[in-house]
Amino acid sequence: MNRLVSFFARQTRKLIRRSKPDKYRTVVSLESDHARRGRVLLSYLIDAFLLPPGQALPNEHTNYWEALQIAATFLDLGYCVDVISHRNNLFVPGRRYDFFIDIRWNMQRLSGQLNPDCIKIAHLDTAHILFHTTAEMNRLLALQRRRGVTLLPRRLERPNLGIEHADFATLLGNDFTASTYAYAHKPIYRIPISTPVLYPCPEEKDFDACRHRFLWLGSRGMVHKGLDLLLEAFTRMPECHLTVCGPVRDEPDFENAYHDELYSSPNIDVHGWTDIAGDAFRELVNTSVGLVYASCSEGQSGAVLSCMHAGLIPIVSRESGVDVDAAFGLVLRTSSIEEICEAVKAITTLPAERLREMAHAAWIFARTHHTRDKFAEVYRSAIDDIIARTGR
Numbered sequence: 516m517n518r519l520v521s522f523f524a525r526q527t528r529k530l531i532r533r534s535k536p537d538k539y540r541t542v543v544s545l546e547s548d549h550a551r552r553g554r555v556l557l558s559y560l561i562d563a564f565l566l567p568p569g570q571a572l573p574n575e576h577t578n579y580w581e582a583l584q585i586a587a588t589f590l591d592l593g594y595c596v597d598v599i600s601h602r603n604n605l606f607v608p609g610r611r612y613d614f615f616i617d618i619r620w621n622m623q624r625l626s627g628q629l630n631p632d633c634i635k636i637a638h639l640d641t642a643h644i645l646f647h648t649t650a651e652m653n654r655l656l657a658l659q660r661r662r663g664v665t666l667l668p669r670r671l672e673r674p675n676l677g678i679e680h681a682d683f684a685t686l687l688g689n690d691f692t693a694s695t696y697a698y699a700h701k702p703i704y705r706i707p708i709s710t711p712v713l714y715p716c717p718e719e720k721d722f723d724a725c726r727h728r729f730l731w732l733g734s735r736g737m738v739h740k741g742l743d744l745l746l747e748a749f750t751r752m753p754e755c756h757l758t759v760c761g762p763v764r765d766e767p768d769f770e771n772a773y774h775d776e777l778y779s780s781p782n783i784d785v786h787g788w789t790d791i792a793g794d795a796f797r798e799l800v801n802t803s804v805g806l807v808y809a810s811c812s813e814g815q816s817g818a819v820l821s822c823m824h825a826g827l828i829p830i831v832s833r834e835s836g837v838d839v840d841a842a843f844g845l846v847l848r849t850s851s852i853e854e855i856c857e858a859v860k861a862i863t864t865l866p867a868e869r870l871r872e873m874a875h876a877a878w879i880f881a882r883t884h885h886t887r888d889k890f891a892e893v894y895r896s897a898i899d900d901i902i903a904r905t906g907r
Contacts, residue, residue: 538565540605543598545590552593553613553907556629557586558621559638561600574711574792575734577817578640581709581890585616585638588895592902613907622677634905637681639703641814642688642834643695644674650811650834651739658743664772669736670812683901685894687814688836704897708815709890710824710881712792717826717874720801722867727754728803729859730827732789732818733761733810737769741809741832741850746776748855749783755859756782757807758799760789791821800825804870805862809850810835823881826874830858838884843876 543564563572563579564586572579586596594613599606601619611630615622618638626635641647651670659665678684678699686693687708696703729749733740742759749757763770763777763785770777777785789796805828808819815836823829823837829844831837839846845858862870883889901907 538562539600539602541565541600541603542606545586545596545598547590547593547595549591549593551595553595554610555586555589555594555596555614555616556608556612556625557582557589557596557598558601558603558615558617558619558625559585559598560618561598564598572711574790577709577711580711580887584709584887584891585894588891588898589614591895592898617677617681619677620673620675622680623675626680634683634901634907635681636901637677637684637701639678639684639686639688639692639696639814642692642812642836643678644672646695647812648672648674651736654738654741654743654811658738661747662772666738666768666772667766668739669766670739682905685897689815689833689838691833692814692836704893704900706893706897707885707889708817708820709887710817710820710885712821712824713882713886714797714800714825714878716878717801717871720826720871720874722804722870722874725802725804726863726865726867726870728756728758729805729807729830730758730760730799730803730822731807732791732822733808734818735762735765737761737763737766739811741811743769743773744809744850744852744855745807746773746780746783748852748859750776750780751852751856752859753782755863756784758803759783759785760787760796760799762788791825797825800827804828804874805830805844805859807855807859808832808835809847809855811850820881820885823877824885826878828862828870828873828877830855830862840876840880843873843880 538561559582560578563583589596608628612633614634615629616636616638618640622637648671651668678696678701684701684703685706686703687706693703731745806822808831810832812834813836819829819831819835819837829839831839832847832850847854
């Protein structure tokens, strides 16, 4: 990882042009050290390409490293790469591109401005935005009916027509995520999300001691990611403990609506945002048996996979985008409060040795399918196949 970051830090010193001194208007041009086959335009998060030498990548999301790796894949194949922010709505192509990769709105905006033979690849890192938005609004409506309060949506996003304008797509997600794009009838390559931190196997954990302790880990969008449902579920299970790791205080309407559950329930602790590379997080996972995560829509949840890497047994919604097998976890089909309670109680009643087996299997699955090496391998295989199919 450090070599990849250092490489791009050196490359960005060769910045060819900036239309404005801000990252949303910056163009980073990277030259391949191999025989040159052409040029690629990458519209993604640009932040990782602008880090000063020696500064580490942030841990809060996998997409920082994945953006670097996508560029590195094409550079290794002999393509030079121009990188722009997906929020750059002023960029106009001034040269020919063999491939164009985009995660949001530039696919639709730039398709007519690119050379006609440019191969366009949508990089899908979330469920289709229409599904994603509808799912959040349905959660908010259900909460309003349960609690008599209206909370603000946090994950709403302007829809895009990327999949309609793309020739191919790469997708972070499972069968659920892919199903939200099936209407477009485009070739989709599933890519396993990476993870920023690896943890040792939980061999020494005392599963009898921690069998009633669970974790919720998430970013913004407490209702979107099901924290409201978990709080209501755990108040019905005083024998079980929930630790909340996420920026609850950034959503004051949610915090106010669930103030008693968050701060007055003896079996619920709030840690706020937690660095998954830090000692505090390691201590939490070492004293917890599982993760409960009832998100209504994801691409593929990095939070779930980070916890599986740390040896937590996942109790997750299908919409989390992570494939969970009965050998190491439970899938929530409806994410109702009643179903969450049943799933949590089912885990607490298992023998310690069975809990150990499930935790180990979750760790093995994450280590096998969701690492940076695996992302790089599968992404390279997808691009190789697209090149073969298009004659590039």
